Amino acid sequence: MARVLFTPNLERHLSCPEATVSGASVREALDAVFETHQQLRGYVLDDQSRLRQHMVIFVDGKMIVDRVHLSDAITVDSEIYVMQALSGG
């Protein structure tokens, strides 16, 4: 199961505990988290389901490439960090 961790700055607005989920891509992993944390979706993705402009996601230490479809592959051992970008602050 992949681990999904969120920037602690999100806790200012809503609860987003670390999650362990299954899936083959970042999109699948996040969708699994959002199933139980529906409100969190709008804080990470925009209204077109793309990664928000000033958010970044790292998978196993590497920034994802596909910010639109979130198709970057993950493995069962992946660590997915959802972070703020330094832009937008």
Add this chain to the structure above:
Amino acid sequence: MSSQIHIATRKGLFRLDRSSNGWSIGRYDFEGEHVSMMLHDPRDGTTYAAMNHGHFGVKLHRSRDTGVNWEECATPVYPEGAEIGAGPFSTDGKPKPASLSEIWALEAGGTDQPQRLWCGTIPGGLFRSDDSGTSWQLVESLWDRPERLQWFGGGKDDPGIHSICVHPENSQHVTVSISCGGVWVTEDDGESWTCKADGIRADYVPPDQAHDPNIQDVHRLVQSPSHPDTYWAQHHNGVFRTTDGAHSWQELSGIQPSPFGFAVAVHPKQPDTAWFVPAIKDECRVPVDGKFVIARTTDGGETSEILTQGLPGEHSYDIVYRHALDIDETGNCLAVGSTTGNFWISEDGGDSWQTISTNLPPVYCVRFVKI
């Protein structure tokens, strides 16, 4: 006279309360958050606050107990595949995807539509809610107009609806204005729309396009509550007014010391009386000669007075954004907040002003609580 004022700022939502000792800050909510717009709905007392988080997007919160408790409600969502026009400053001439970037206008519907809200957004979508913000629907009749693809940003990168006027006697009649997209009117509750900006002039386009109603950069539009056929528009080029329900507009050259600005307020009972916050047009955008003044006309814009008592007379660099000037229901009390965090109130129609704060965050929106 109203006894409460909300102030939406770059760093939170303030409420001023008036007591026997005068005005003071009574509440502070959303500490540190960018509050782009707020609304106190006089029909049921609900207060709405729109956020624009730098990283986490646009959010809308509401309180049914005057700010003691807040709940997050829905935000407008652009439909999949929605696009905005390339605009005149595009480098590739291609439309781009539409996505909510700011709630820029929020207004209550008429008393016959008790849960109706209208929401103007960047990049140019008008949304409607009939359940007090629990859900939103894009007003497709306006969004689908082919002219909408010609709208473009003025100040902001993308076009936005910043003013929504619900006719005080007919809630089916709604007028919106867009930077930059002119003035659009529906008389059938949003079923159909007509662009009504004839007579408004733009000098930021070639002369043969200057009177195109669909490219006008109205900075702020207000409607006279007592004479709803009268609207005042503070436009990028100057001040315009209509007295025939937006069928024709006249440019008014009497606003001193400058016709440029963002905000306008109209007297609730006297349609010929209005207030403005003039500044140098337009790259500079500071008060003329460093003197922060309010302009008042009482003759429909033919002439104006420059109001200075209590306002800084030198080295002022305050600009007042389009939603940061408001007037109460008596017409005596005005409130204005600036980009520099100064806040002034007049209780005599602008003749004199008292400084309430010099330390607020940049002010985006000022609204009296109207009962």
